[in-house]
Amino acid sequence: MRRSLFSLLTVLGLLAALHAWIGWQLLPALTTHAGWITLGAAVLLLSFLLMPVALAVPYLKRRGLSETAADHVAWAGMLAMGAFSSALLLTLLRALALAALPWLHLPPIQQHEMVELSAWLVLALTAAATVIGYLNARRTAAVVEVSVPIANLPAALEGFTIVQISDIHVGPTIKAPYLQAIVDKVNALQPDVVAITGDLVDGSVRQLAPHTAPLAQLRARHGAYFVTGNHEYYSNAHEWIDEVRRLGVTVLMNEHVVLRHEGAGLVLAGVTDYTAHHFDEAHRSDPHAAIADAPTGHPRVLLAHQPRSATAAVEAGFDLQLSGHTHGGQFFPWNFFVPLQQPYVAGLKRLQGLWIYVSRGTGYWGPPKRLLAPSEITRVRLTTG
Numbered sequence: 001m002r003r004s005l006f007s008l009l010t011v012l013g014l015l016a017a018l019h020a021w022i023g024w025q026l027l028p029a030l031t032t033h034a035g036w037i038t039l040g041a042a043v044l045l046l047s048f049l050l051m052p053v054a055l056a057v058p059y060l061k062r063r064g065l066s067e068t069a070a071d072h073v074a075w076a077g078m079l080a081m082g083a084f085s086s087a088l089l090l091t092l093l094r095a096l097a098l099a100a101l102p103w104l105h106l107p108p109i110q111q112h113e114m115v116e117l118s119a120w121l122v123l124a125l126t127a128a129a130t131v132i133g134y135l136n137a138r139r140t141a142a143v144v145e146v147s148v149p150i151a152n153l154p155a156a157l158e159g160f161t162i163v164q165i166s167d168i169h170v171g172p173t174i175k176a177p178y179l180q181a182i183v184d185k186v187n188a189l190q191p192d193v194v195a196i197t198g199d200l201v202d203g204s205v206r207q208l209a210p211h212t213a214p215l216a217q218l219r220a221r222h223g224a225y226f227v228t229g230n231h232e233y234y235s236n237a238h239e240w241i242d243e244v245r246r247l248g249v250t251v252l253m254n255e256h257v258v259l260r261h262e263g264a265g266l267v268l269a270g271v272t273d274y275t276a277h278h279f280d281e282a283h284r285s286d287p288h289a290a291i292a293d294a295p296t297g298h299p300r301v302l303l304a305h306q307p308r309s310a311t312a313a314v315e316a317g318f319d320l321q322l323s324g325h326t327h328g329g330q331f332f333p334w335n336f337f338v339p340l341q342q343p344y345v346a347g348l349k350r351l352q353g354l355w356i357y358v359s360r361g362t363g364y365w366g367p368p369k370r371l372l373a374p375s376e377i378t379r380v381r382l383t384t385g
Helices: 002-030 034-055 057-062 067-099 108-138 176-188 205-217 230-234 237-246 287-291 307-316
Strands: 142-150 161-165 193-197 224-227 255-261 264-270 300-303 320-323 347-351 354-358 376-384
Touching (some): 002 067, 034 057, 034 067, 057 067, 067 108, 142 354, 176 205, 193 320, 205 237, 224 264, 230 237, 255 287, 264 287, 287 307, 300 307, 307 320, 307 354
Parallel strands (some): 142 376, 193 224, 264 300
Antiparallel strands (some): 255 264
16 A cells, blocks of 8 residues: 555656646746746646546546546546647757757857747647647547458458457547447448457446447447457456447457358457456466367467467467557657567567557547557458468
8 A cells, every 4th residue: 555655656746747847948938927937837737637637537436526527527637648748748859959059059149049939839839739639539540451361261261351440448538429430430341350359448337338339230241259458457347248248249258269251261269358367367368278179271360459469379370360459659759668568569560470460549548649640440351371
């Protein structure tokens, strides 16, 4: 308990210090008027307060905060988080650039102009990144076409389509209309299979069941399939597994099904999240168990939320793994940090005999913001290798 409290206070202290540093860097350069400086400081203080409060929304709901009020708090906090992220990065870049000013030997008046102009530039770029990122995140994901060559693919499976959606994160800022638009777009593709590769929700079944209801409308020739992501385990995975099944979607828990298509067979398997055993040892992710007793000679496709399941998938003999989790970084510069945890960030990759496709996600997590990492609905076509 003490360690958790210490960690929380450390994070809050760092967050406060970073907000104060942004204010110290920018406010004196923007204005000398005490009233405007006070207003700027108040905005930074509000940003600092909103972010942890937004993350505490589930707790606040349990303490009686209404759904509407909780959603408003979450929206405000997540928007603040996205703006703060851009402001911090741009302020850091500005500080580095200004540190080089003495080397340019500019007259003092030009140096002063550079200090003021760069501060306004940080504000303008922060606003632009926040607005553009918001619009990118809130639009319905575009369809990305991917062809995957499979060795010895039966002729009947040429062009077999799997439409993958991933990382929607239904929760405080993503509700039923957002998911309904995704479902409608998926159905319009008339897929052979729909694959949902985890992180569907951020919240309890009680809170979000009305907003995940559109999943019941998914239509595919051989059905829709789901595997758990890490966020399901933050939100009581056992209840969500039951709810997803109630909606008519098949949940693959370290198991497989054999699909018969035009006389040919395809093995579709799914594993629990890579970290599931931290929440329930019985849910430990196991690609070998998922393929146990599967018929030989059929193409083998694995649904696994995290790309780092690929090493075990190779050993188990899969041909293709569909994953998500990374969001493609979601917005700059987080795409540079994803490789610290995951072997692949986005797109089609190869590991020995295994193809891995990593979706950038169909929704978003946290800040409603996407920059240089567009959301996607992926239509995977199997082709002869």
